[in-house]
Amino acid sequence: MDAVVLAGGTGKRLLPLTKYTPKPFLRIAGKRLYRYSIDQLASVRSSIDRAVLITPPGVDGLANDLPEWMFSVEQVGDGIEGGIETGLKALEGGSQEIIVSFTGYLAWPVDIVRQTLDFYSVSGYQVVMSIAPVATGVETYGFVKMGVMGRVEELREEPEEEWLYGRGYVFAGVMIGDRRALMEIVKRGYIAGLNYLARNGLLGATIWGGEWAEIGYPWDILEVPNILFKSTPAMISPSAVIERTATITGRVYIGANAYIGDNVVIKGPAYIGRDSKIGDGTVIKPGSLIEDGALIGPNCVIESSVIMENAVVSALSHLEKSIVGEGAQIKALSILEAGEPKELPERLEGVARFMAKKPTLGAIIAPRAVLGPRAYHGYGEIVD
Numbered sequence: 001m002d003a004v005v006l007a008g009g010t011g012k013r014l015l016p017l018t019k020y021t022p023k024p025f026l027r028i029a030g031k032r033l034y035r036y037s038i039d040q041l042a043s044v045r046s047s048i049d050r051a052v053l054i055t056p057p058g059v060d061g062l063a064n065d066l067p068e069w070m071f072s073v074e075q076v077g078d079g080i081e082g083g084i085e086t087g088l089k090a091l092e093g094g095s096q097e098i099i100v101s102f103t104g105y106l107a108w109p110v111d112i113v114r115q116t117l118d119f120y121s122v123s124g125y126q127v128v129m130s131i132a133p134v135a136t137g138v139e140t141y142g143f144v145k146m147g148v149m150g151r152v153e154e155l156r157e158e159p160e161e162e163w164l165y166g167r168g169y170v171f172a173g174v175m176i177g178d179r180r181a182l183m184e185i186v187k188r189g190y191i192a193g194l195n196y197l198a199r200n201g202l203l204g205a206t207i208w209g210g211e212w213a214e215i216g217y218p219w220d221i222l223e224v225p226n227i228l229f230k231s232t233p234a235m236i237s238p239s240a241v242i243e244r245t246a247t248i249t250g251r252v253y254i255g256a257n258a259y260i261g262d263n264v265v266i267k268g269p270a271y272i273g274r275d276s277k278i279g280d281g282t283v284i285k286p287g288s289l290i291e292d293g294a295l296i297g298p299n300c301v302i303e304s305s306v307i308m309e310n311a312v313v314s315a316l317s318h319l320e321k322s323i324v325g326e327g328a329q330i331k332a333l334s335i336l337e338a339g340e341p342k343e344l345p346e347r348l349e350g351v352a353r354f355m356a357k358k359p360t361l362g363a364i365i366a367p368r369a370v371l372g373p374r375a376y377h378g379y380g381e382i383v384d
Helices: 033-042 079-090 112-123 179-188 190-199 218-222 225-231 346-355
Strands: 002-006 050-055 070-074 097-102 105-108 127-133 143-146 152-156 169-178 203-207 211-214 247-249 252-254 265-267 270-272 288-290 301-303 318-320 335-337 363-365 376-378 381-383
Touching: 002 033, 002 079, 033 050, 033 097, 033 105, 033 112, 050 079, 070 079, 079 097, 079 179, 079 190, 097 112, 097 179, 105 169, 105 225, 112 127, 112 169, 112 203, 127 143, 127 179, 127 190, 152 190, 152 203, 169 179, 169 211, 179 190, 190 203, 211 225, 225 270, 225 288, 247 252, 265 270, 288 301, 335 363, 363 376, 376 381
Parallel strands: 002 050, 002 097, 050 070, 127 203, 247 265, 252 270, 270 288, 301 318, 318 335, 335 376, 363 381
Antiparallel strands: 097 169, 105 211, 127 169, 143 152, 143 169
């Protein structure tokens, strides 16, 4: 059996966070997004002969951390169809059965591929996909209508109302099929091809019962830390420097060469990346990710927020439910405040409508942006 990891998209829906870095190459909890797909494939490594990572055009050289059993090629053609076709051509002459893993889908435990493969092996369907129950109503792509015996009856791009009440299923990022059936998806288009297979009784699905999330839009990054923390062990690197007055509680990961200053308080679950620095007196609250090389100044408060690679948050700043893009600078005394947005991002309108409750959001700061001092943003604002 061969495998394809689809990592050829740039991530337009994730803008502005993907302004300079394609979506599959964003780091979340210290790992590029495509590495989470590779970790899932590793659970069935004994069944895989060859595997290929499909990268966006012009960035193939960035995929320099692949396992020895995988190689990479740049995508030719657009969309999911182009990615699948590129993968099939790269693996010509190999197995007739292909595992396709979509980058940006996170699952815990990581054996979602194993479950899908087991069902594919016994079901008789030409293509089997993993699906997950709609949990929050915010999933917006690949809604699945199920029949009996694991048969997929229909796939839709947009949900019916029943899905928004948490009663439907959504594609969960893994697909296994034979080459001929996968080529139908390439020729007809992703949704049309899958529906062609469904109408002919050739498409099945297995329901994933574990944790699951898709990173499709910027605010999704704030939804997934609990999944990531379950797959990231609590650990303090021997090379990290932690001043004796710092307090660390709960499930916390601290990477190599990180520095934790005097009187810092870190409450897990939290991730502190390698070569990062947390200044004296800063408080890191649960659900926060401080990525590699990020610098947090003294006496800051970081609450349920993501500070991406090499970003800087200066002294006395307060961030709530916010994302600071790669290399951005938040100068001293700045506030990113969480609250009910006056105008919800399109991604979250369905949640508020059907749950009769607006989410509280902070701000999303574009990569390399410079704010402050004394900047004030929040309430769902995107600062580009």
